[in-house]
Amino acid sequence: MVRALSRARGLLDGIPHRRGRAATASSSVSGHGAEDAVAGYVRMLAGGVRPDAYTFPSLLKAVAAARGAGAAAAAVGGAIHAHVVKFGMESNAHAASSLIVMYAARGDGAAARAVLEAARLATGGGAPVMWNALISGHNRSGRFEVSCCSFVDMVRAGAMATAVTYVSVDCARDLFDHMPERDTIAWTAMIDGYVQVGRFRDALETFRYMQICKARADEFTMVSVVTACAQLGALETGEWARIYMGRLGIKMDVFVGNALIDMYSKCGSIERALDVFKDMHNRDKFTWTAIILGLAVNGRGEEAIDMFYRMLTALQTPDEVTFIGVLTACTHAGLVDKGREFFLSMTEAYNISPTVVHYGCLIDVLGRAGKLKEALDTIDKMPMKPNSTIWGTLLASCRVYGNSEIGELAAERLLELDPDNSTAYILLSNMYAKSNRWKDVRRIRQTIMEKGIKKEPGCSMIEMNGIIHEFVAADRSHPMSKEIYSKLENVLTDLRNAGYVPDVTEVLVEVTEEEKQKVLYWHSEKLAVTFALLTSESNVIIRIVKNLRMCLDCHNAIKLISKLYGREVIVRDRTRFHHFRHGSCSCKDYWEAKVQKPSNVSLGIPSSLAMSPVHHCTMSDMMQLGGGHS
DNA sequence: CTAGGGTTAG
DSSP: OHHHHHHHHHHGGGOOSOOSSHHHHHHHHTTSOHHHHHHHHHHHHHTTOOOOTTHHHHHHHHHHHSSSOOHHHHHHHHHHHHHHHHTTOTTOHHHHHHHHHHHHHTTOHHHHHHHHHHHHHHHTSOOTHHHHHHHHHHHHTTOHHHHHHHHHHHHHTTOOOGGGGGTOHHHHHHHHHHOSOOOHHHHHHHHHHHHHTTOHHHHHHHHHHHHHTTOOOOHHHHHHHHHHHHHHTOHHHHHHHHHHHHHHTOOOOHHHHHHHHHHHHHTTOHHHHHHHHHHOSSOOHHHHHHHHHHHHHTTOHHHHHHHHHHHHHTTOOOOHHHHHHHHHHHHHHTOHHHHHHHHHHHHHHHOOOOOHHHHHHHHHHHHHTTOHHHHHHHHHHOSSOOOHHHHHHHHHHHHHHTOHHHHHHHHHHHHHHOTTOHHHHHHHHHHHHHTTOHHHHHHHHHHHHHHTOOOOOOEEEEEETTEEEEEETTOOOSTTHHHHHHHHHHHHHHHHHTTOOOOGGGOOSSOOHHHHHHHHHTOHHHHHHHHHHHHSOTTSOEEEEESSOOOHHHHHHHHHHHHHSOOOEEEEOSSOEEEEETTEETTTTTTSOOSOOOOTGGGTOOGGGOOOOOOTTHHHHHHHHGGGOO
């Protein structure tokens, strides 16, 4: 590449002052690698075409995107910079911005800044986009402190630009609101800023405000909007966004397609994800990875693996994320041999070193199949230090299979790494209870109380007519709270008449039977389902997104609700989808405990200590009711 | 016609 450039330099002198065809040359260059771009540029010069303002941005973009910041790449960048100067383009905002991004992205902040200052001097201020370029370039090289400094400099220089999003979203919003005019890029940067920090509802709200302001969205904007919908499980809004794009003639490029596949998958609408997938003629590795993951978490592991083979046939190279999808598919489909096989093939066939996340997937595959010893051996042989997720995964499997020996070890390791992990305490005390080690049970409970360990509160979201409603356990803040609780009473009566028995043994605290039941009844997903029963048509699928894993009692209750009221309910929890229909669930109850409940009564254990395998919901129950401690 | 804003996991 460097040689090509030096050849280009040699050609410079012979260039006639002919213009006009440069744009064609530069557009033919974009979309290819740096090598192709430079080769195209050289061809252009050789053909006697003089580069213009349109030439350098795409050329530099290709060079900046080239992997690594090796000496060769640096030399090429420097040479192109020389060309920019030579052709008198250094104060052109487009060319200068491209140079700035290239230098900053490679970590050469001084060079980037020099380009900016030169352009400012030459033009008496310079275009604000150059500041965007500077900050964006710093961010690309991960030097966020430097980008913050640049931001301060920008403000001092009196420039107002769109890159403000990178400072802090709230600060950015303040600046955004004060911008004299906002173009599509500014709106998109703001919306995506919210998406990046996980404030998806703010992202959608800003998009709605964008509509009110009659600003035009483009495909970039829509990717961020659809991504927000995906995270929120907001299918109605996501669907609306797709129709909106059609109506406005926003082109559906591969980014939009990928975002849509992900959105439909994360909303439990895998059929529509597949529709989008089939309609896409340009598929990249993201497309395949998205559909593989979508199929995997929606309980269609075999099809996910078929897709992986199709991906190879389509000559797309899987990356480390693809393998997370493939391994997740194996977990959810219970395919142990395949899982091991794929894991090994990563290094052997694709030269991808498994990360701790991949090991987590493998532990999950083995654990869910009950191969706990093998899972433990795998952890021992891992080339990196196991993190808390690894031990947590193993612990969860130990709960399912009632293996207290390995479970105890996993819990201890987990607590070493994450001393306030509520799940570990609950499962540990539960395992002690199961082996009648009541002294240890009391010790754990004491620790929980003393340390004031708290569980992340359970929270369920549901979209109704484009509005997202949020419920936490025992929530009374919803405007329809009164109706919801009264409807819940009716639903529970129906359920009991149909044979539902509340699983109160999961409540750990010393309270009356009545109180135990209440705790159980007020779990956030029950509130959300009840709300949906109250407010939606009977033919509408109820879709709920939960932040934690579903609890066993809610799982039972919703199974029965789907049968009794003839409603389809889809719950996306932390790890998978539950599609409830006609009284059964797509997860095939795979994650439920595969052990018998302990027979505490016959052992003469006081009922206040009666325990059984517990789940995520119990800690808040415990704290909420005080356990005689409050 | 170009620069600054976009997709997959945890």
